[in-house]
Amino acid sequence: MNRFNFTTFLTSNTNLDQVFLDELFSNCSIRKYAKGEFLLRPNQKCEHSFFVEKGLLKQYHIDEKGKEHILQFAPENWFVADRESAYFDNPSLYFIQAIEDSAVFLIDENFILSLSASTPAFLKFNHTLLHNHIRHLQKRIMMLLSATAEERYLNFISIYPDLTLRVSQIMIASYLGITPESLSRVRKDLAKRNHHTQNLS
Amino acid sequence: MNRFNFTTFLTSNTNLDQVFLDELFSNCSIRKYAKGEFLLRPNQKCEHSFFVEKGLLKQYHIDEKGKEHILQFAPENWFVADRESAYFDNPSLYFIQAIEDSAVFLIDENFILSLSASTPAFLKFNHTLLHNHIRHLQKRIMMLLSATAEERYLNFISIYPDLTLRVSQIMIASYLGITPESLSRVRKDLAKRNHHTQNLS
DNA sequence: CGCCGAGTTGAACTGAATCAAGAAACGTGG
């Protein structure tokens, strides 16, 4: 029996049986990407969803002013895809790039649709994933609408404590919508305040 | 035959037949909400999706500082739901409120799932809706990450020319993540510049 | 008529961006 993260992810979130999993895996390919390699570039069409088995990806956009804005990080057990290009005719606006050496499952979008039609448990699973994604994006919007630089950073490290160590501050700043210099100052301030409270205890 | 916007929306985006539509409508109810009425409040559980047949809704959050942040407007032919409470156990974080007298279809989320399982065309339709929603949220995040107050406003009026007239500036500002005062100044600046270009032509 | 919320305008303030320069960490090739 295969012992991928992907298998564990599927079996622990659904009650899909082995026959189903075998069919799913026979329609997926796994590919390795070296750090820095691109899985998708703007104006390409994104044919599949990516499941990150190992490593770390980022999805980002370069705006007219040449600045990079990170839409999301995708560490182990995350899905990424460019929904825009997968479901509509539009070519992608985003880069998807490996920021660590990574192993990724490629899943055809049409295959997901046909599995959903044939297997109610998978349909439910896929819907939950999509709704989870929506929920996540909504939280991010609220954060960008209401939180200061410090609040955004504190929120980030509480949600992604591991990423804080794996990702450069430049990228974290880009994800938070602040400059790297500001992030550095925020961290300095927090460290100073933490020292104080530790000394008082 | 019923002549709702909802019917037109469904038939023009899918090839669902009349039998199907009859079943769908027999499982939906339509309700009217007066301006100011709430469809959902925080800590309630949102049982269904709403399709706006007529009128205008807003979905928003009140943060710890007491400020209102609008997640989305929903005019005619839009769906709104609190995915978070519909699909997970968490009670809602958001208000959904009518800002005009409105007529709204209520669609049970479980019913959507069962229709998706039984009707491939509806499955496809629903997936497209969800992906469209994701695409929309992603665009909004890029906007909040990269655009100035003026760029956000110009983007807003280009996407929602009608809403610009139906919605108070206070709400537009809240949607854009700026203060009403700033929005007023942005508009003043734009008007001044437009006059100049008009005089030059 | 008087009230109230929406919108405008001004003045002062501020959080974060920008620009610039130096220090630390990193990796790559000799």
Added chain:
DNA sequence: CCACGTTTCTTGATTCAGTTCAACTCGGCG
């Protein structure tokens, strides 16, 4: 394994977009 160049991170000085607070206008409505 060290030396070098490159990138990341830090820190400071300055600027700026947008906020805050306050006063005032306008239009609708009981």
